[in-house]
Amino acid sequence: MTTLKRGSSGDEVKTLQNLLNQKVPVSKLPHGRPLEIDRNFGADTEAAVMTFQSLHELTVNGEVGQQTWAALGVQFSGSGSQPTEPAATSPVNATDAPWMKIAHGEEGTSEIQGSKDNPRIVEYHATTTLHATDDETAWCSSFVNWCLKKVGIRGTDNAAAASWLKWGRTCNAQPGAITVIFDPKHPRESSGNHVSFLVKETASDYILFGGNQSNQVKQTSFSKNRWQLKGYRWPS
Numbered sequence: 001m002t003t004l005k006r007g008s009s010g011d012e013v014k015t016l017q018n019l020l021n022q023k024v025p026v027s028k029l030p031h032g033r034p035l036e037i038d039r040n041f042g043a044d045t046e047a048a049v050m051t052f053q054s055l056h057e058l059t060v061n062g063e064v065g066q067q068t069w070a071a072l073g074v075q076f077s078g079s080g081s082q083p084t085e086p087a088a089t090s091p092v093n094a095t096d097a098p099w100m101k102i103a104h105g106e107e108g109t110s111e112i113q114g115s116k117d118n119p120r121i122v123e124y125h126a127t128t129t130l131h132a133t134d135d136e137t138a139w140c141s142s143f144v145n146w147c148l149k150k151v152g153i154r155g156t157d158n159a160a161a162a163s164w165l166k167w168g169r170t171c172n173a174q175p176g177a178i179t180v181i182f183d184p185k186h187p188r189e190s191s192g193n194h195v196s197f198l199v200k201e202t203a204s205d206y207i208l209f210g211g212n213q214s215n216q217v218k219q220t221s222f223s224k225n226r227w228q229l230k231g232y233r234w235p236s
Contacts, residue, residue, distance in 0.1 A: 004064040008041040016041070019072045020048045025228055028214070055182075056231055057165060072174045072229065085164055097176025099147040103197055106143070110216035111135040122196055124211065130159035140195050143211025144178060147197075153235050161193035164233050171229070171234035173201040180230040181206055181222055194222075198232065 003185040004010055015038055021034040029035060042080050046062040053060045056071045064072075112118045113133060119134040124142040125182070127149050141163065145155035156163040164178050171177050177198040186192030197212025205221040206229065213220040 003066075003170070004041055006041055006043070006046045008063065009039055011039065013045070014039045016049075016072075016208050017045060020045070020206070022051060023072065023229060024048055024052050025224060026061045027229075029056075037083070048182040049101050052073050055228060064154035067141070069168045073170060073232070083123060093183075097197075099153070100176050100209070102147045102150045104213070105220075106217045107146075108217060121211075125159070127155065127157065128159040129157050132159065138190075138212055140210055140212040142215065144197070146194050148235075157161075160191065161190060162230070164229050168233045168235045173198060173232055174234075175199060177232040177234055179206060179208055179232055181208075181227040184225055193230070194227075196220075 001233070004012055004016060013226070017035045017037050017039075021037075026032060027032060030047045035037045035044055035048055047127075048066065049064055050060050050062045052058075052071070053062075053068060058067055058071060097226075106120070109118065109120050111121065116133040117133070122133055124139055124146040125132040125137065127145040128142050130142075132142070138159070138161075139160050139222050141156070141161050142212050144164070145157065156167045161180055164180050168178070177220060178195060179198045180193060180195050183192045194210075194212075196208035198212065199207040199209050199219060201207070204225075205223055206217065206227060209219045211217045219236070
């Protein structure tokens with residue numbers, strides 16, 4: 001398994017540069033524009049790697065080793081082999097991601113305005129150690145935990161969206177992936193993180209199906225101009 005760092009060159013660096021252009025918001029890339037695909041690991045590529053590592057809570061050292069390659073979604077055929085970019089996403093059926101059927105069955109579940117609370121959302125909360133008893137407490141992570149529990153998969157048991165970044169394994173942008181995104185302009189008193197299930201990723205949006213999206217269970221498009229991807233996760 002090859003580790004890349006400043007001074008490296010070749011096809012592996014080309015793969016890295018293409019992936020960084022896909023997975024790091026353009027506004028956070030050096031000079032505010034995509035990396036030049038020149039197969040040379042220079043200062044700009046190193047800066048982009050460090051930004052990616054920071055966004056994914058990895059060790060920020062500018063070197064691309066096993067953990068950073070994994071976070072980028074790269075697979076290796078064996079030790080010392082060259083990495084290949086992730087295969088094109090193919091549809092995932094209910095057998096591959098059975099939690100999606102559960103999630104879609106909850107579509108339309110919403111918070112109740114006023115002093116009353118939706119008992120279904122309180123039920124979602126019961127799958128986390130927080131055990132919130134209202135529908136105002138952020139419940140996106142509770143919904144993901146609840147859906148997975150329904151198909152016999154243990155989630156994080158945690159009400160924090162960021163807890164999913166250390167759960168399961170890194171995966172590609174495949175339908176059904178547990179997706180953590182971040183809004184850097186979110187009020188400081190809140191984390192700015194959101195977790196949901198991926199429907200698909202486009203050039204401009206993350207299209208997610210989940211809970212606490214406009215206070216209900218629904219499908220929503222999250223613009224890449226505002227939201228940053230922190231990670232895609234899949235059950236181990």
